[in-house]
Structures are given as C-alpha cells and as structure tokens.
Amino acid sequence: MDVTALPEECIATIISFTSPRDACRDALVSRMFGSAAGSDLVWNRFLPSDYQQIISESVSSVSSSSSSLNNLSKKDLYFHLCDNPILIGNGNRSFAIDKLSGKKCYMLGARELSIIWGDTPQYWDWTPSAEMPVSPQSRFSEVAQLLDVCWLDIQGRIETNILSPNTRYGAYFVYTLMEVGEEEEYYYTGLDHPVKVSIRFENENEGNATNAYLIPDTPEEYDGRHPHMRDDMWMEIEIGEFFTDQVHGMVEMCLMEIENGNWKSGLVVHGIELRPK
Structure with missing residues (x-):
C-alpha cells in the first residue's frame, strides 16, 4: 500500500x-x-497530558508569559518548553520537557530544598540571582551561598505523581563554587572530602549512600561520583535514580557530609533537577 x-x-x-x-x-x-x-x-x-494546567500555574518564563505560550503551535510549544524552563507554583520550581522523549523534567530551586541551618545568616546567605558573585545564571530568583558550616545536610522531596509515569528518572544536585579576586581564583574550603548522596522512597529504609566529590578536578580514580559541567555552566552530581510506576509516593533526595566535622564554605546551591534517563 x-x-x-x-x-x-x-x-x-x-x-x-x-x-x-x-x-x-x-x-x-x-x-x-x-x-x-x-x-x-x-x-x-x-506534549504531557496536563501541559495546559502546568502552563497555567507558571509565574514567569525565561522568555515568554503563559499567555504567549498558548499562542504557539503545538510543535513550537514543545521545543520551546525543551529549551526554556518555566517557573511554576511559587517560583521555586521549574518545569521543562525532555527533547527526545517528551517526558517531564522538574527542578527544585534552593528555596524548595531543606538546608540545615539554611536560615541562619552566619552559616548561609540567600543571594539574589542578579547579585551572584559567580558566573552561572540561575533560573530562580535567589540561590543559597554557603558561608561556613561543619554539618552539610541538603535534602529535596518530590511527589512521583507529577512526573511522567513508567519512567526511570535521575536526580542531580546542581551547584557551583565561589570565585573571587581579579584572577577569579576558586574560593572554597573544606569541600575536598567526599559527601554522601542517597535517594529513597518515603517510608523505605535508608537509601544506600554513595560517595560524591564536589571539587571538579578530583582524580577520577577516587571511588564515587564526580561532577560534570552542564551547558548552562553549572556543575551537577548524580544523587541517584528511581522508577515511577503505578504506585505514587514521595521521593527523598539527600546530599550530606557530617562525619568529617571540618568547616566548609564557598558552595553555591542552585537546586536539584529531575529528568528522565
């Protein structure tokens, strides 16, 4: 035929x-x-079946308002959402589409995370994105800048029912390191030791923790996960992965360093991103 x-x-x-x-x-x-x-x-x-509802919840977009998005053809809208994440809810989350699969991608901004002592000014500083002393631009209004802590504990949570079903997702900690001085020398301390990253479903036993290294030039032979530079110039480390099936629940993601006890500074937290693998 x-x-x-x-x-x-x-x-x-x-x-x-x-x-x-x-x-x-x-x-x-x-x-x-x-x-x-x-x-x-x-x-x-x-497009995701609930894309219209998601767009209606947007508070802003990198380059378009929700009304202008609705005026695009479905194909143009698809590729726009692939390349231009929109802020949703209270502006501390973003939504995008994976270009190859059409699956949903979410990012939890720093304000959406639970950061131990995050609201204590002597330990953490919440910096407006426009005033960031580092080069990558954040899609959110502010980022968390680590001033000085000995107990690093950052956690994120997301309901699987808002993600694409029957999909294997990876969770990634997105961050950068402080740069200061005329020669843009790295300014950080205490971040040489590995952190522990883990992921689990709520009410499950503690997830298996894996070593991860925040410093980009850590030798590859060191056992654990190493950071990678993203296209947007932020760095990311994989926290772990999980599968969304018909049973909905809360996924908990954690990055922690509490064993060494050394003081740490110079970390800038963008958020945790979830995208299909």
Whole structure:
C-alpha cells in the first residue's frame, strides 16, 4: 500500500503514535509528510497530558508569559518548553520537557530544598540571582551561598505523581563554587572530602549512600561520583535514580557530609533537577 496516498490527517495520526525524533525524521520524506508531522494533532500527543494546567500555574518564563505560550503551535510549544524552563507554583520550581522523549523534567530551586541551618545568616546567605558573585545564571530568583558550616545536610522531596509515569528518572544536585579576586581564583574550603548522596522512597529504609566529590578536578580514580559541567555552566552530581510506576509516593533526595566535622564554605546551591534517563 502506498502510504502517501492516505489523507494527511491519517498520516498525522500514524505519526502521532511514534516519537518526537521519528516525527522529525518523517517530516523529511515528502511535503505531505512534512505537513502531517508538524501538525498540532501530532505534537499535542507528544506534549504531557496536563501541559495546559502546568502552563497555567507558571509565574514567569525565561522568555515568554503563559499567555504567549498558548499562542504557539503545538510543535513550537514543545521545543520551546525543551529549551526554556518555566517557573511554576511559587517560583521555586521549574518545569521543562525532555527533547527526545517528551517526558517531564522538574527542578527544585534552593528555596524548595531543606538546608540545615539554611536560615541562619552566619552559616548561609540567600543571594539574589542578579547579585551572584559567580558566573552561572540561575533560573530562580535567589540561590543559597554557603558561608561556613561543619554539618552539610541538603535534602529535596518530590511527589512521583507529577512526573511522567513508567519512567526511570535521575536526580542531580546542581551547584557551583565561589570565585573571587581579579584572577577569579576558586574560593572554597573544606569541600575536598567526599559527601554522601542517597535517594529513597518515603517510608523505605535508608537509601544506600554513595560517595560524591564536589571539587571538579578530583582524580577520577577516587571511588564515587564526580561532577560534570552542564551547558548552562553549572556543575551537577548524580544523587541517584528511581522508577515511577503505578504506585505514587514521595521521593527523598539527600546530599550530606557530617562525619568529617571540618568547616566548609564557598558552595553555591542552585537546586536539584529531575529528568528522565
């Protein structure tokens, strides 16, 4: 059977059961396939089913308001949400879409995390993003800057029912280190020792903790997880992974260093990001 003989709407319906990557490839077959693959019928299926509700909860966006987002075609909206996370709720969370799969991505900003002694001015400073003394730009209004603590304990929580179902997610701690001085020398202390990262579902036994290193030039032969530079110039360390199935629950993510007892400073916390693996 010659598929090109089918009505364009039938071709679009068929493509909508594939994937965003396949749709982009199909668009190269012919002019009719290009029109079908770019239709709202196709890309509305690739968008999360509750995307309209999420957009309605947005408080701001990197480049667009919620009203202007609704004026985009479904394909343009899809790719806009891939590249431009929107702030939702009280502005301490962001939402985006994974470009290859269309799965949901969330980031919990520093204010959305539980940081031990985080509201004690002598230990932590909440710095407006526009006044950050470091180069990466935050999508949130403020970041947490570590001044001096001996007990580092940062935790985040998220309900799995807002994530994409039947998906393996990775949780990543996103941060940078202080830079000061004319030559932009690193200014941090006490962060050479490994931290412990762990992830678990609420009410489960304590998750298995893994060593992780915050300093980017830590030798690779050191056993544990090492940081990677992101495209947005922040660094990230994987905390762990989990799978979303039909049983909903709270996922708890933790980064901790409480055993060494040394004083630490110079860490800037952006947040914890959750995205499909």
